[in-house]
Amino acid sequence: MDWDVIISYLPLYKRAMILTLKIGWMGILFSVLIGFLCAVIRHYRVPVLRGLAGFYIELFRNTPLLVQLFFLYFALPRVGIPMDAEVCGVLGLSLLGGAYMAEAFRSGIEAVDSVQMESALSLGMTRWQAVIHVILPQAISISVPAFVANIIFLLKETSVFSAISLMDLMFTAKDLIGLYYRTVECLSLLVAFYLIILLPVSVIGSLVERRMRYAGFGD
Amino acid sequence: MKRNTRRIAAVLLSVLLIAGIFGCGSKKEEDASGDVFRTLDEIKESGVIRIGVFSDKSPFGFVDENGIYQGYDVYFAERIGADLGVTIEYVSTEAASRIEYLETGKVDIILANFTVTEERAQVVDFALPYMNVALGVVSHDDRVITDLSQIGADDQIIVITGTTAETFLVKNYPDIQLQKFDTYAAAKSAFENGTGVAWANDNTEVIAFAAVNPGYTVGIDFLGSADTIAPAVTKGNQTLLDWLNDEIVALGEENFFHKDYEETLVDTYGLEFEDTLVVEGGVVK
Known part of the structure; x- marks a missing residue:
């Protein structure tokens, strides 16, 4: 283990971490939006859109991210839709994450007892008010653990971005090994940097989980 | 309180894990003369x-x-x-x-x-x-690169990670932007899709590529030093x-x-x- 080598590689890893975080968090943000929308559409059985959302979720949950990225990056330009590698990365991650988030939110919504809706309606709330003020807050609280697990999963999935030439952490490590053959240093840094990204997420995630455990009172 | 203790334990464990990996690393380097290989x-x-x-x-x-x-x-x-x-x-x-x-x-x-x-x-x-080899650069017919000085600040050259082309350009032309791929197949597809103005690789490889695929010209067929394989x-x-x-x-x-x-x-x-x-x-x- 050569510490000078490690120090000289740090700026490159830092740059890669920033790229990983940038694409990762943008992807996560969009996947939350997509997932939330799909879950609501599916649960409240919005006509037409419901079928589309179901098709989308099954398509992206049952194909690997690597395949999706290859398709976006290498196949789409051939039919006239060229895309930047970064755009492909964000899009791929958002679509994959959206499908997983949709399932997480849907299970949350379904876990809210139907008596809650009935009670809200009998108190004179409109259906819409009941969904916004009674159902969704509880549903979100219930889906937090699955939601945090998905965030960690998505951040880890960024390691396949090297396939479309994005200089993320994984690719930086592989590239440096190819250039200078310092395998042990490069791979140790790789592990360390992924932990720097992911440990805080999992610690903050479990804190949030604890704070938000307010659904389903009366148990 | 109990939770905090557990969390601290978790963090400590991960630190130990990293230390373990680092430790193994240095150990392996010392006895690199051991028999990893087969005689x-x-x-x-x-x-x-x-x-x-x-x-x-x-x-x-x-x-x-x-x-x-x-x-x-x-x-x-x-x-x-x-x-x-x-x-x-x-x-x-x-x-x-x-x-x-x-x-x-x-x-x-x-x-x-x-x-x-x-x-x-x-x-x-x-x-x-x-076998003999040197580096070569292939580019699109409508903009043939015959000298690396023609590469503009916004242009990118495709290279494959871990090749001599990458090492050569990183060392001698640090200002040229490289678009890196980890397999030949990916680099080829990306180049055909219009990524990058040129593709630098072994001259044998780029000559073969231009021979098989119409629309490409090898503008530089000898770059770097004459090497062997x-x-x-x-x-x-x-x-x-x-x-x-x-x-x-x-x-x-x-x-x-x-x-x-x-x-x-x-x-x-x-x-x-x-x-x-x-x-x-x-x-x-």
């Missing part, structure tokens, strides 16, 4: 030799439509297997992982169009060369290295590599490149 006798005894080749670099190492390994490197590999009297287990490698495969003893020989360089020779042992073994595997060197010299007497060229490369390069590319008997003219 000639061990290979013969097992009846199988593991050879690392490319699976996507036509016409040197590739898998044909029947799933069989073919190409200039593979033709030589087949002969090695036959002369050793063992069966061959091909291991498909990427450019950037060739060294690691040897360092970890996952293959006995790398025959993946491996250019001999000083840096590489410090970590693996090269046998005698069997040779088989590589794990550092210190002297018995296998000696055998390979004897084999290459012996094969020179029957003009084996000329025959190899005529069987595998002539369709791509024609006969005019035969003497430029082939190194016979390990002697560079």
Whole structure:
């Protein structure tokens, strides 16, 4: 283990971490939006859109991210839709994450007892008010653990971005090994940097989980 | 309180884990002379030799439509297997992982169009060369790059990680933006899709690419230094290295590599490149 080598590689890893975080968090943000929308559409059985959302979720949950990225990056330009590698990365991650988030939110919504809706309606709330003020807050609280697990999963999935030439952490490590053959240093840094990204997420995630455990009172 | 203790324990455990990985690292470096590799006798005894080749670099190492390994490197590999009297287990490698495969003893020989360089020779042992190579740059017909000074600040050149083209450009042209891919297949697809103004690689590879794909021109066919391509073994595997060197010299007497060229490369390069590319008997003219 050569510490000078490690120090000289740090700026490159830092740059890669920033790229990983940038694409990762943008992807996560969009996947939350997509997932939330799909879950609501599916649960409240919005006509037409419901079928589309179901098709989308099954398509992206049952194909690997690597395949999706290859398709976006290498196949789409051939039919006239060229895309930047970064755009492909964000899009791929958002679509994959959206499908997983949709399932997480849907299970949350379904876990809210139907008596809650009935009670809200009998108190004179409109259906819409009941969904916004009674159902969704509880549903979100219930889906937090699955939601945090998905965030960690998505951040880890960024390691396949090297396939479309994005200089993320994984690719930086592989590239440096190819250039200078310092395998042990490069791979140790790789592990360390992924932990720097992911440990805080999992610690903050479990804190949030604890704070938000307010659904389903009366148990 | 209990939760906090548990969390601290978790963090400490991860720190220990990292320390463990680092520890293992330094230990491994100390006894790098241990036997990660298999000697000639061990290979013969097992009846199988593991050879690392490319699976996507036509016409040197590739898998044909029947799933069989073919190409200039593979033709030589087949002969090695036959002369050793063992069966061959091909291991498909990427450019950037060739060294690691040897360092970890996952293959006995790398025959993946491996250019001999000083840096590489410090970590693996090269046998005698069997091919000449330099770098080349291929570009689109509508904007042929004939000199690297034509590369603008916003232009990108495609390279494959772990190749001599990458090392050369990083070292000598640090201002040129590189678009890096980890496999030949990915680099090819991206270049065909219009990514990058040019693709820098071994000149043999870019000439072959332009010959097969219309719309591309090799504007620079000789860049960097004149290098050679040779088989590589794990550092210190002297018995296998000696055998390979004897084999290459012996094969020179029957003009084996000329025959190899005529069987595998002539369709791509024609006969005019035969003497430029082939190194016979390990002697560079």
